[in-house]
Amino acid sequence: MPGRVLIVDDDKHTCELIEAMVTGQGLVADVASSVAEARQHCAAHRYHLLMVDQRLPDGNGLDFVKELDVSRTRQVAVLMTGFVDVRDAVSTIREGLFDYLAKPFESLDALEATLRRALAYDAALREADAFRQMLSQGGHAEALVGQSPAIQRLLAKVAQVAPLDTTVLIEGESGTGKELVARQLHRQSERNEQPFVAVNCGALTEELLESSLFGYERGAFTGAERTTPGFFEAAGGGTLFLDEIADMSPRLQAALLRVVEERSFKRLGSQALQRGDFRLICATNRPLSELVAAGQFREDLMWRLSVVTLETPPLRDRRSDIPLLASYFLDQLNQRYGRQTGPLTPEALEALERAPWRGNVRELRHVIERVVALQPLGSITERDLFEQPHVSALSSAKPQEMPLDYAAARQQFEARWLKQLMEAADGNVSAAARMSGLARQNLYTRLRRYQE
Ligand SMILES: Nc1ncnc2c1ncn2[C@@H]1O[C@H](COP(=O)(O)OP(=O)(O)OP(=O)(O)O)[C@@H](O)[C@H]1O
Structure with missing residues (x-):
C-alpha cells in the first residue's frame, strides 16, 4: 500500500506544488484547505506524513497538530510557517513535530529534501512499531534486537x-x-x-x-x-x-x-x-x-x-540497528518507569547514529535511560541526549571551570573522567577497565580514591 500524505493549506498554489512532489514519489496525496477539512481526513486515515500550514482560515496549524497528538499516534508532521524564529523551531519540535519549513520556500530542493527526510523518519517509526509488535507477540523479555545483516547472521x-x-x-x-x-x-x-x-x-x-x-x-x-x-x-x-x-x-x-x-x-x-x-x-x-x-x-x-x-x-559496525535499538530501549524504559518520553527527533537519531559507542549497546541503553530518568515526557532532541557530560563529548569541558593549580586540575579532571567512564560502562568495573585501557586493579584504586 503506498504511503499517504495530507497537505493542509489554504493556498492553492502551495498545495499543488507539494501534491506534485508527493505523487511524483509514488505516494497518495489528500488536500485540505482548513482545519475542519483536515480533521475529517484524519478521522478516516492514519497519515504517513502531514504537511500543515500554520495560518489556516479557521485556526492555527500548530494547535491542530497538537490536537492530533502526533507523538502518541506516531504520525510525522511538518509545519509550514511564515514566522520562524529559533524559539518557535524548538517548541515546534517539542510538540512532536518532525520539522518546520519557512514560507515562502527557500528552494524546491529544500522542500523536497525535507519531504524525503520526513518520509524516511516515518518508515523508521513504522519499522520500529512492527518490530515492537513482533516482540510483544513473542513475549521475549530479553530479545536480541537488530535487523542489520551482521545481527541476522x-x-x-x-x-x-x-x-x-x-x-x-x-x-x-x-x-x-x-x-x-x-x-x-x-x-x-x-x-x-x-x-x-x-x-x-x-x-x-x-x-x-x-x-x-x-x-x-x-x-x-x-x-x-x-x-x-x-x-x-x-x-x-x-x-x-x-x-x-x-x-x-x-x-x-x-x-x-x-x-x-x-x-x-x-x-x-x-x-x-x-x-x-x-x-x-x-x-x-x-x-x-x-x-x-x-x-x-x-x-x-x-x-x-x-x-x-x-x-x-560492535555497534559501530552495525549502525543501521541504532534507531531500532534506541526506540526499543525507549519503549522498555518508559514502561518500566511509567514515563512518556519521546519520540526521538530525527536530529537526535542522526546524532545517535554518528556517536562512537565505545561502550556498545550497553552505553546506548544507558544514554536512553538517563534521558527517560531526567525528562518525563516530550520529544528527545540531540541536546537532551548529550547534554550531560558524555564520554564522546569529553573535550567539551570548559577550561575556565578548571583550577589553575596543576595537581588540583588533574584531580578534578580525573574525578570527572572516572564518573563519565563508569556511566558509559553502566557501573561495570571490568567493562570500564577495558574501555579505558587501565588494569582493573588500577581502576579500582582510582575509584576508591574519589569515593573516600
Ligand atoms: N542486540 C541487543 N538487543 C537488545 N539489547 C541488547 C543487545 N545487545 C546488548 N543489549 C543490552 O546491552 C547491555 C549489555 O549486554 P550484555 O551484558 O549481554 O553485553 P556483554 O557483551 O556480555 O558485556 P560484558 O562483556 O561487559 O559482560 C544489556 O543491558 C543488554 O540487554
Missing part, C-alpha cells in the same frame, strides 16, 4: 547451534550482548526448563571463583562453615555461562580443563566425584587466540571451549 547461527548441546565460545567487545546471546542459546535448547547460571570470572578473586564453581565441604578451608554446592551443581541439567573467561587464573584454567574433559568434578574438600551435567558457554572480550599467543591462556583449554565460536559485532 548471528541470530541464524544461534538458532543453528542452540539445540546441539556443544560448548560455545562467544567473542565480542564489552556491551555487545554476549550474555544475551548465551541466554538465547539456553532458551532455544532442550535444557531451557533447567537453570541458566551466569558467573563473571573477572569479578571474583581466584579463591572465591574456585569455591563458587566447585562448591565446598564444611571445613574445607577457613571460613567454610557449611557444605555448599557450587555453580557446577547449581547449573545441573541446565547451562553454565562463564563470562570473562580470560580473567581466569592459570591454576583455575587447568582445573576447568579437567572438568570439561572428564565431565565431572569434586567439591573442595571432598573425594566424591560428581557428574557435571551442564552445557558450558563461555564469553570473552579479548580473542582467546591472541591471549594464547601471548601466553596468557591455555591453548588446550581454548580448543575445548571453542567447539563453536560466535562473534557479537
Whole structure:
C-alpha cells in the first residue's frame, strides 16, 4: 500500500506544488484547505506524513497538530510557517513535530529534501512499531534486537547451534550482548526448563571463583562453615555461562580443563566425584587466540571451549540497528518507569547514529535511560541526549571551570573522567577497565580514591 500524505493549506498554489512532489514519489496525496477539512481526513486515515500550514482560515496549524497528538499516534508532521524564529523551531519540535519549513520556500530542493527526510523518519517509526509488535507477540523479555545483516547472521547461527548441546565460545567487545546471546542459546535448547547460571570470572578473586564453581565441604578451608554446592551443581541439567573467561587464573584454567574433559568434578574438600551435567558457554572480550599467543591462556583449554565460536559485532559496525535499538530501549524504559518520553527527533537519531559507542549497546541503553530518568515526557532532541557530560563529548569541558593549580586540575579532571567512564560502562568495573585501557586493579584504586 503506498504511503499517504495530507497537505493542509489554504493556498492553492502551495498545495499543488507539494501534491506534485508527493505523487511524483509514488505516494497518495489528500488536500485540505482548513482545519475542519483536515480533521475529517484524519478521522478516516492514519497519515504517513502531514504537511500543515500554520495560518489556516479557521485556526492555527500548530494547535491542530497538537490536537492530533502526533507523538502518541506516531504520525510525522511538518509545519509550514511564515514566522520562524529559533524559539518557535524548538517548541515546534517539542510538540512532536518532525520539522518546520519557512514560507515562502527557500528552494524546491529544500522542500523536497525535507519531504524525503520526513518520509524516511516515518518508515523508521513504522519499522520500529512492527518490530515492537513482533516482540510483544513473542513475549521475549530479553530479545536480541537488530535487523542489520551482521545481527541476522548471528541470530541464524544461534538458532543453528542452540539445540546441539556443544560448548560455545562467544567473542565480542564489552556491551555487545554476549550474555544475551548465551541466554538465547539456553532458551532455544532442550535444557531451557533447567537453570541458566551466569558467573563473571573477572569479578571474583581466584579463591572465591574456585569455591563458587566447585562448591565446598564444611571445613574445607577457613571460613567454610557449611557444605555448599557450587555453580557446577547449581547449573545441573541446565547451562553454565562463564563470562570473562580470560580473567581466569592459570591454576583455575587447568582445573576447568579437567572438568570439561572428564565431565565431572569434586567439591573442595571432598573425594566424591560428581557428574557435571551442564552445557558450558563461555564469553570473552579479548580473542582467546591472541591471549594464547601471548601466553596468557591455555591453548588446550581454548580448543575445548571453542567447539563453536560466535562473534557479537560492535555497534559501530552495525549502525543501521541504532534507531531500532534506541526506540526499543525507549519503549522498555518508559514502561518500566511509567514515563512518556519521546519520540526521538530525527536530529537526535542522526546524532545517535554518528556517536562512537565505545561502550556498545550497553552505553546506548544507558544514554536512553538517563534521558527517560531526567525528562518525563516530550520529544528527545540531540541536546537532551548529550547534554550531560558524555564520554564522546569529553573535550567539551570548559577550561575556565578548571583550577589553575596543576595537581588540583588533574584531580578534578580525573574525578570527572572516572564518573563519565563508569556511566558509559553502566557501573561495570571490568567493562570500564577495558574501555579505558587501565588494569582493573588500577581502576579500582582510582575509584576508591574519589569515593573516600
Ligand atoms: N542486540 C541487543 N538487543 C537488545 N539489547 C541488547 C543487545 N545487545 C546488548 N543489549 C543490552 O546491552 C547491555 C549489555 O549486554 P550484555 O551484558 O549481554 O553485553 P556483554 O557483551 O556480555 O558485556 P560484558 O562483556 O561487559 O559482560 C544489556 O543491558 C543488554 O540487554
